[in-house]
Amino acid sequence: MARETFEDWIPIEGGDTAIQAIVRGSVTERLGRPEPMASDTKWVPRSGDFAIGAVAKGAAYGETSGVNDYVELIARKVGGAARIAEEDLLDSPVDIVNTKKNDAARNMAIFFDNATLATSAAQNGTTILYDSVYRRVRTADTNVGYVANANYLSGSATYANLSNTLALIEDSIWYDDSGLFIAASPVYKSVLRNIVDGQGRPIFNESPTIDGISRDTLFGIPVSWTMGARVSGVNTKAPTGFPLLIAGQRSLLIKGMAKLTPTIATSNPGFAMQRASNGVGFLTDEALMKAAMRRAFAVGAPNAFAVFEKTS
Numbered sequence: 001m002a003r004e005t006f007e008d009w010i011p012i013e014g015g016d017t018a019i020q021a022i023v024r025g026s027v028t029e030r031l032g033r034p035e036p037m038a039s040d041t042k043w044v045p046r047s048g049d050f051a052i053g054a055v056a057k058g059a060a061y062g063e064t065s066g067v068n069d070y071v072e073l074i075a076r077k078v079g080g081a082a083r084i085a086e087e088d089l090l091d092s093p094v095d096i097v098n099t100k101k102n103d104a105a106r107n108m109a110i111f112f113d114n115a116t117l118a119t120s121a122a123q124n125g126t127t128i129l130y131d132s133v134y135r136r137v138r139t140a141d142t143n144v145g146y147v148a149n150a151n152y153l154s155g156s157a158t159y160a161n162l163s164n165t166l167a168l169i170e171d172s173i174w175y176d177d178s179g180l181f182i183a184a185s186p187v188y189k190s191v192l193r194n195i196v197d198g199q200g201r202p203i204f205n206e207s208p209t210i211d212g213i214s215r216d217t218l219f220g221i222p223v224s225w226t227m228g229a230r231v232s233g234v235n236t237k238a239p240t241g242f243p244l245l246i247a248g249q250r251s252l253l254i255k256g257m258a259k260l261t262p263t264i265a266t267s268n269p270g271f272a273m274q275r276a277s278n279g280v281g282f283l284t285d286e287a288l289m290k291a292a293m294r295r296a297f298a299v300g301a302p303n304a305f306a307v308f309e310k311t312s
Contacts, residue, residue: 003083003286004100025212026109027183027224028116028297029269032255035073037296042256043070046144046300067143071298075258076129078108078115079265079292086276086285097289101271104291107237108269113228115235116253116297117183118244127234130297133246133253134231137307146302154309157191157245159203165308166219166247174304179250182221185229185243187310192218221247231309248305256296269293 035044048066055061082100089096119132122139131139140148151168155161169175192204207215216223231241260268272290274281281287299305 003085026112027226027228028113028253028255029109029295030213031181031183031224031250032116032253032297033251033300035254035256035296037073037075037256037258040075040258040296042073042296044073044254044298044300045070048143049145069143071254071300073254073256073296073298074125074130075256075294075296076125077260077264077292077294078111078129079290080104080107081288081290083281084287084289086281086287089287097273100289101291104271105269108291108293110226110228110239111235111237112293112295113183113226114230114232114237114239115228116255117226117246118229118231118239118241119233119235120231120241121233129235131299133248133299133302133305134244134307134309136299136302137305139302141302144301144303151302151306152309153307154242154311156312157188157195157308157310159195159197161308162195162203162245163219165245165306166221168306169247169249169304172303174249174252174301176249176251180221180247181250181253182218182223182245182247183226183229184218184223184245185310186225186227187230187243188245189225191310243310245308245310246305249300252300252304254298254300256298258294258296260292260294264290264294265292 046069048068050066051062051064053062084096115129115132117133119128120134121128122135123129123131137151138149140146153161153165195203197203203219205217209215214223214225228239229244229246230239231244232239260270265272269292274288276282276285276287
């Protein structure tokens with residue numbers, strides 16, 4: 001067993017507030033379409049196309065032959081635990097528990113975004129929890145007539161490349177500007193500030209963040225920033241691959257809402273605390289804090305998303 005130590009947070013003199021990173025919310029958690037789940041697996045129906053055409057007087061109507069299938073949601077758990085000496089909880093002027101909750105919330109948000117948006121390999125249920133948007137856009141889906149990489153571009157983040165990325169979904173039956181979003185790595189900020197259109201107007205507009213949520217826009221579309229939007233081979237809270245900019249429809253970014261038991265956390269996502277007065281920490285006088293979230297994820301249709309990967 002290993003526990004975190006906090007002796008350095010118990011000074012003879014000094015401040016009573018630990019330096020904390022800002023808790024960043026998850027783009028998928030905030031924007032994804034919630035789908036309630038009563039069990040760990042759920043099939044969400046996906047309707048095929050419906051043929052429409054001119055019908056001559058007395059002629060037979062053309063009949064639809066689209067594929068009606070489903071996308072599968074499988075709930076999987078993300079979390080971690082911190083082992084803390086009771087003496088540290090009693091002696092520290094720092095609120096250790098809330099500090100570690102903020103740390104856990106930040107890292108769960110990045111991990112979940114990386115798992116749902118940017119992991120490159122196919123899901124395996126362990127190191128790769130879901131097929132991400134990046135994976136789905138780069139993989140064929142014959143049931144909805146999607147060709148692998150059709151909605152994928154890479155290279156330098158130029159005006160033409162970014163505009164062409166959006167054009168991949170703007171000129172399609174999947175386009176709905178009322179539900180369009182952009183999720184991107186903050187790496188893009190410094191690049192976007194220097195891009196203007198043919199009339200010298202900036203395509204990127206920064207606005208003050210309100211309640212922790214970005215109000216920035218790119219081509220007039222709301223942008224949400226996430227550290228998880230970098231390519232990785234497996235799900236991680238610290239991806240280091242090429243940064244991504246993803247545009248898509250919120251209604252097809254499907255987030256399965258599975259349940260956590262009260263012994264895991266008091267809410268989903270959430271936290272649970274066991275003090276050393278009983279349970280596993282009784283013999284060592286160590287408290288345990290758990291952080292967990294249980295979610296499923298699926299892309300409704302890759303046609304509704306476009307991915308730009310900044311490779312240069």
